[in-house]
Amino acid sequence: MFTKIGGLFTGPKARWATFAAWIVIAAILTVALPAVGDEERNNAPNLPDNSPSVEAAALLKENFPANTGLPALLVWHREGGLNEQDYGLIIETSRQLADSPLQGQEAGIPLHQLPPPVLQGMASEDGSTLVQPVPFQEGMETEELKESLHKLQDRIRTTAGNDPFAVETGTELSARITGPAGIAVDATDLFLNADFVLLLATVLLVLVLLLLIYRSPILAVIPLIGVGFAYAVTSPLLGWMAREGWIAVDSQAIAIMTVLLFGAGTDYCLFFITRFRQELTKTSDRKTALRHSFQGASGAIAMSGFTVVLSLLALLVAKFGAYQRFAVPFSLSILIMMIASLTLVPALLAIIGRASFFPFIPRTTEEERELAKKKGKTYKPHDPERKMGARIGNLVIAKPWRVVVSCTLVLGLLAAFATQISFTYDLLSSFPKDMPSRQGFETIAKAYTPGELAPVTVIVKDGGAESDLRETLAANAAVDHVGERQVSEIDNAYSSYSVVLDINPYSLEAMSAIPELKEAVAAKLEADGVANAASSVWLAGQTAEQYDTKMVTDRDNAVIIPLVIGLIAVLLLAYLRSITATAYLILTVLLSYAAALGLGWIILHYGFGVEAIQGSIPLYSFVFLIALGEDYNIFMISSIWQKAKVMPLKQAIKEGVAETGGVITSAGLILAATFAVLATMPIQVLVQFGLITAIGVLMDTFIVRPFLVPAITAIVGKAAFWPGRHKTTEQHKAASAE
Known part of the structure; x- marks a missing residue:
C-alpha cells in the first residue's frame, strides 16, 4: 500500500504535478486569504467568563462605572524632590488632557484645578514622585491606545522643551507611563517585527546546521522548501479562521508556531531524506529507492505527526485562553508539514534525484567500485562497526543494565531539582528591565506602597x-x-x-x-x-485576576497532562501493538521531561539568578516534549521492529540504533537549536520555554533515544512485543501460507 501511495507523488509525471499543486495551492491561499500576522489579537482574554475576577469586573463596570476603565499611570520623578517647574508641567499636562482629550480617554482627576498644597500632598512622602492617572475606555484596541499614549508623550515633550521619557532616574525630571494601559502597549511593542526577526533567525540557523551536517547545498535547501510551502499554506488558513472568528491568534502563538514548524518540519524531512540516502546505497534505480523510502519512512513520519497533532489539539480542552489559542495553529501547522514531508519532499527528491546529495552522492557498492576503478584507486568499503551509532548499539546490548541504571540516575537526579522550582504569575517580571512600564512600576514601588499600582x-x-x-x-x-x-x-x-x-x-x-x-x-x-x-x-483587580489564572492553570495541568499521556498511549498501542513498549516509551519521555525542568531550573535560577519561572511553562514544555520526544522513539523503535523480523532482537537493536543514530542526532540538534532561538526574544516566558524545551529535546536525543530505550528493550527482550508475538520473516510467511 505504501509503495503504491509513494508512486502517486514520485512518478515521472506525478512528481511535477505534485510540485505544481503545492505552488498553486500556496499561491491561491496567499492571494485570497489574509496572513495570520494580519489577524493578531494580543488583548484576547485568558480567563473564562465565569472566573470570579471576571464576574467582579463586570459587576464593577455595571454598578461603579466611575471606577472602571483602563488606567495609564503617568509617573513623574526627580531625585531630591519635584520642584515648582515640575509641578507646572504636571498642571499644564492635566489642563491639556481636560481641554483636548486623547482618543478613548475618559474623565480623570483634574489636577490643574487642585490647590498647590493638595497637589503636592499627592506626591510621595519624600516628594520625589507623583503619579498622574489617565483613564482610558475599557476594551480599547491596543493600537488605538498606543497612538493615544504616543500623542500624550509628544505633548509633554513639546511643553517641557525636552524629553523626560528619555531621562534615566536622577536629578533631572523623568517620566514613565505604566499601569494596565502602559503595560499593554509595551507588551505589544515587544513583539513588533518579532515574527519576521524570529523567522529570519530560524531559517538561517536551520540552513547553517543542515549545511554543516550534510555538507550539501541542495540537500540543505530541500527541507526549507518543504517548510516554506507548509508555512505559506498554514498562514492564510489560520488568518482566515481568525478573521471568521473561529479562533484567536496572538504574537506569542505565532512566534512559537514558527519555531515548531521549522524545527519539527525539518525533522520529518530529514527522516525521509535519510531513508532515501540509505536506499540509494542499495539500488541504483532512483524510482525503486524512492518507493522503498516511502514504504520504510512514511509510517513512522505519519505516526510521529499524528502524535504531535493530537497532543497539541488536547489544548482545546484548556480553560486558560493562551493555551486554547495554541491548539489550532500548532496542530494545523504540524499536520500540513507532515503532509508536505510525505508528498512535496518525495516529489522534489524524485525531480532532483541523486544530485540532491551533491557533492557527496550516495552510490551502491558496485558503483563505488566502478568509480574507484576509473580513478585508478583501490575501493575500500566502509566499516559500519567504526561508526558511533554502531559503537553505542554494541554497548547497549552488551551492558544494558549498566546503561539503564546510569541513565536513570542522571535523569532522576536532575528531575529532583524540578521539585524546587518556584513559579510566578507576574507579567511584569517577564518583561525586560529597561521597559518603560516596568521602570515606572519600580519607581512607584520605591516611592509609594507597592500596592498603589494595582x-x-x-x-x-x-x-x-x-x-x-x-x-x-x-x-x-x-x-x-x-x-x-x-x-x-x-x-x-x-x-x-x-x-x-x-x-x-x-x-x-x-x-x-x-x-x-x-x-x-x-x-x-x-x-x-x-x-x-x-x-x-x-x-x-489584577491581583485577583492572577489568582484566578493560577487556579485555572492548575486545573488545566490536572486535565491536559493525563489526556495527552492517554492519547499518546492509544496511538502507540495502535502502532506498536505492544503494551510493554508503550509503557516504557512513555515513562522514559516523562522522566526526560522532569529532568529537563530540573536542569532548566538549575541554569535559570543558579546561573542567571531567576527567582521564579512563569506558571505556564510546565504545561507548555510538557506538551511539546512528550509529543516531540515520542517522535524520535517512534522512528527508532520502528527501525528495530522491522529489523527484528529478519534477525535476532539484539542484533536488530544494535542495527536500529546505528541506522537511526545519525538522522535523529541531526534532527534533535536542529529542533533544539530552533527552540533555543526563542531565548533571544525579549520576553522571559519565551526565554524560559525555549531553554527548557531545547534541554528536553537534547536529553531525548543524546540520552533517552540512543541509550535508555534500546537498553530497556534489550533487557525486556521478546516481552517488549507483549501481548503481540515476535515473529521472524519466515514465521510471517508460514502464517500467510496457512
Missing part, C-alpha cells in the same frame, strides 16, 4: 446595610490601607472598597491574600445577618 477592589452585596468592612479588610497582614466605603449609585445594594496591599500586587504572597480577604468579608457579612454571604463577595 489596588484590589472588594465588592459586596449587603442589601444596603450600614456595616463597614474597612476594619475587617485592614486586619489582613498583606493590606496597607483600605479606602472609604463607596455605595453604588446604580444599585445601593452594592458597596465597594479599594484595598491597597503593602507588597508587590503581582507576587504570590499578594495572590494568597485574595481567598483570605474573601473569606474574612464573607464571615463578617454572615455575622451581620446577610443572606448567602459567601456568594455576595467579589474581588476585582
Whole structure:
C-alpha cells in the first residue's frame, strides 16, 4: 500500500504535478486569504467568563462605572524632590488632557484645578514622585491606545522643551507611563517585527546546521522548501479562521508556531531524506529507492505527526485562553508539514534525484567500485562497526543494565531539582528591565506602597446595610490601607472598597491574600445577618485576576497532562501493538521531561539568578516534549521492529540504533537549536520555554533515544512485543501460507 501511495507523488509525471499543486495551492491561499500576522489579537482574554475576577469586573463596570476603565499611570520623578517647574508641567499636562482629550480617554482627576498644597500632598512622602492617572475606555484596541499614549508623550515633550521619557532616574525630571494601559502597549511593542526577526533567525540557523551536517547545498535547501510551502499554506488558513472568528491568534502563538514548524518540519524531512540516502546505497534505480523510502519512512513520519497533532489539539480542552489559542495553529501547522514531508519532499527528491546529495552522492557498492576503478584507486568499503551509532548499539546490548541504571540516575537526579522550582504569575517580571512600564512600576514601588499600582477592589452585596468592612479588610497582614466605603449609585445594594496591599500586587504572597480577604468579608457579612454571604463577595483587580489564572492553570495541568499521556498511549498501542513498549516509551519521555525542568531550573535560577519561572511553562514544555520526544522513539523503535523480523532482537537493536543514530542526532540538534532561538526574544516566558524545551529535546536525543530505550528493550527482550508475538520473516510467511 505504501509503495503504491509513494508512486502517486514520485512518478515521472506525478512528481511535477505534485510540485505544481503545492505552488498553486500556496499561491491561491496567499492571494485570497489574509496572513495570520494580519489577524493578531494580543488583548484576547485568558480567563473564562465565569472566573470570579471576571464576574467582579463586570459587576464593577455595571454598578461603579466611575471606577472602571483602563488606567495609564503617568509617573513623574526627580531625585531630591519635584520642584515648582515640575509641578507646572504636571498642571499644564492635566489642563491639556481636560481641554483636548486623547482618543478613548475618559474623565480623570483634574489636577490643574487642585490647590498647590493638595497637589503636592499627592506626591510621595519624600516628594520625589507623583503619579498622574489617565483613564482610558475599557476594551480599547491596543493600537488605538498606543497612538493615544504616543500623542500624550509628544505633548509633554513639546511643553517641557525636552524629553523626560528619555531621562534615566536622577536629578533631572523623568517620566514613565505604566499601569494596565502602559503595560499593554509595551507588551505589544515587544513583539513588533518579532515574527519576521524570529523567522529570519530560524531559517538561517536551520540552513547553517543542515549545511554543516550534510555538507550539501541542495540537500540543505530541500527541507526549507518543504517548510516554506507548509508555512505559506498554514498562514492564510489560520488568518482566515481568525478573521471568521473561529479562533484567536496572538504574537506569542505565532512566534512559537514558527519555531515548531521549522524545527519539527525539518525533522520529518530529514527522516525521509535519510531513508532515501540509505536506499540509494542499495539500488541504483532512483524510482525503486524512492518507493522503498516511502514504504520504510512514511509510517513512522505519519505516526510521529499524528502524535504531535493530537497532543497539541488536547489544548482545546484548556480553560486558560493562551493555551486554547495554541491548539489550532500548532496542530494545523504540524499536520500540513507532515503532509508536505510525505508528498512535496518525495516529489522534489524524485525531480532532483541523486544530485540532491551533491557533492557527496550516495552510490551502491558496485558503483563505488566502478568509480574507484576509473580513478585508478583501490575501493575500500566502509566499516559500519567504526561508526558511533554502531559503537553505542554494541554497548547497549552488551551492558544494558549498566546503561539503564546510569541513565536513570542522571535523569532522576536532575528531575529532583524540578521539585524546587518556584513559579510566578507576574507579567511584569517577564518583561525586560529597561521597559518603560516596568521602570515606572519600580519607581512607584520605591516611592509609594507597592500596592498603589494595582489596588484590589472588594465588592459586596449587603442589601444596603450600614456595616463597614474597612476594619475587617485592614486586619489582613498583606493590606496597607483600605479606602472609604463607596455605595453604588446604580444599585445601593452594592458597596465597594479599594484595598491597597503593602507588597508587590503581582507576587504570590499578594495572590494568597485574595481567598483570605474573601473569606474574612464573607464571615463578617454572615455575622451581620446577610443572606448567602459567601456568594455576595467579589474581588476585582489584577491581583485577583492572577489568582484566578493560577487556579485555572492548575486545573488545566490536572486535565491536559493525563489526556495527552492517554492519547499518546492509544496511538502507540495502535502502532506498536505492544503494551510493554508503550509503557516504557512513555515513562522514559516523562522522566526526560522532569529532568529537563530540573536542569532548566538549575541554569535559570543558579546561573542567571531567576527567582521564579512563569506558571505556564510546565504545561507548555510538557506538551511539546512528550509529543516531540515520542517522535524520535517512534522512528527508532520502528527501525528495530522491522529489523527484528529478519534477525535476532539484539542484533536488530544494535542495527536500529546505528541506522537511526545519525538522522535523529541531526534532527534533535536542529529542533533544539530552533527552540533555543526563542531565548533571544525579549520576553522571559519565551526565554524560559525555549531553554527548557531545547534541554528536553537534547536529553531525548543524546540520552533517552540512543541509550535508555534500546537498553530497556534489550533487557525486556521478546516481552517488549507483549501481548503481540515476535515473529521472524519466515514465521510471517508460514502464517500467510496457512
